[in-house]
Amino acid sequence: MKSLAVPVLAPLVLALLLGGVPHICPVLADVGSQHQTFTVSPDASEIRMTLNTTHEVVNGTFHIQSGSIDFDRSSSAISGSVVVLAASGKTGNDSRDKKMNKDVLKVDQFATVSFAPKSYTGKIAPSGDSTIQVSGIFTLLGNPHDLTIPMQIHIDGGRATAKARFVVPYVQWGLKNPSFLIWKAENDVAIDLNLTGQLSN
Numbered sequence: 697m698k699s700l701a702v703p704v705l706a707p708l709v710l711a712l713l714l715g716g717v718p719h720i721c722p723v724l725a726d727v728g729s730q731h732q733t734f735t736v737s738p739d740a741s742e743i744r745m746t747l748n749t750t751h752e753v754v755n756g757t758f759h760i761q762s763g764s765i766d767f768d769r770s771s772s773a774i775s776g777s778v779v780v781l782a783a784s785g786k787t788g789n790d791s792r793d794k795k796m797n798k799d800v801l802k803v804d805q806f807a808t809v810s811f812a813p814k815s816y817t818g819k820i821a822p823s824g825d826s827t828i829q830v831s832g833i834f835t836l837l838g839n840p841h842d843l844t845i846p847m848q849i850h851i852d853g854g855r856a857t858a859k860a861r862f863v864v865p866y867v868q869w870g871l872k873n874p875s876f877l878i879w880k881a882e883n884d885v886a887i888d889l890n891l892t893g894q895l896s897n
Contacts, residue, residue, distance in 0.1 A: 730770040733896050734856055736763025736778060740892040743780055750880040754792075758809075759784035763891060765813060769820045774830065777812040778891065792874075800872050802837060810835045811843070823851050834864070841869055851895065858891040 738760045747754040758780050765776035783803040787793055797803045811834050818828035826849040834843040847860040867873050867883035875881045 731766070731768045731897070733776075734763075734765040734767065734858070734891075734893050735896065736760060736765075736891050736893040738762065742890050744888040744890075745785070746886040746888070748882045749875075750878065754787050754881075756785050756787035758782075758786075760891070761808065763893070767816070767820065769822070772815045772817065774813045774816050774832075777810050778889075780809045782807055782809050795874060800866075800874055806837050811845075816847075820849055821851065823853075825850050830860075836864070836866070836869055837871065839870060845889075854895050856893060856895050858889070860887075860889040862887055862889075 741760045741763070743758040743760060745754075745756045745758065747756075761779045761781045763776070763778040765774065765778070767774040782801045783797050785793060785796055785801070787796070801809075811832055813830045813832035815832075816828045816830045818826065820826045820828060828847050828849060829844055830847050831842070831844040833840045835841070843862070843864075845860045845862045847858055850857045863884050863886055865884050873881055873883060
């Protein structure tokens with residue numbers, strides 16, 4: 697009986713394997729696609745800052761050096777970093793920018809500012825718009841600070857954008873307030889983050 701069982705079962709096993717593969721593969725492919733990498737395009741992205749003072753609203757921009765974020769839509773797993781050149785800040789006033797670089801950001805000692813995401817809450821849709829909360833480490837003057845950022849995601853095929861607006865309590869985090877004489881600046885600065893890039897599996 698044992699000698700007959702193998703020949704009889706062999707075609708059934710073979711048929712199951714061959715017939716099951718087309719049905720299993722799409723499922724595996726779909727699971728794999730849950731993990732993706734968002735590679736930031738620096739020239740298409742920007743960071744804007746807004747600082748309120750007693751005499752004016754100071755608006756500025758910074759240049760993103762690099763950015764790469766790995767995330768998994770099936771979990772809260774997220775990692776990577778977005779790195780900004782500290783000395784790239786422009787506010788439309790050369791004298792003020794030099795003071796910012798030297799006295800506030802200390803760019804000779806700390807060339808970059810960065811954000812490294814560690815986890816997120818919410819759902820990232822495979823296409824269209826999503827809103828999530830991203831928690832991570834914001835490094836300023838070499839010191840790490842916990843920060844949670846509300847972020848709006850838009851995915852269109854292989855392209856994606858990520859936008860966020862948040863406040864950095866720069867004085868609380870150890871930076872110098874640039875106030876002088878009767879010109880007074882607030883202790884917090886608003887940041888608008890606009891990232892554009894490519895998605896890959």
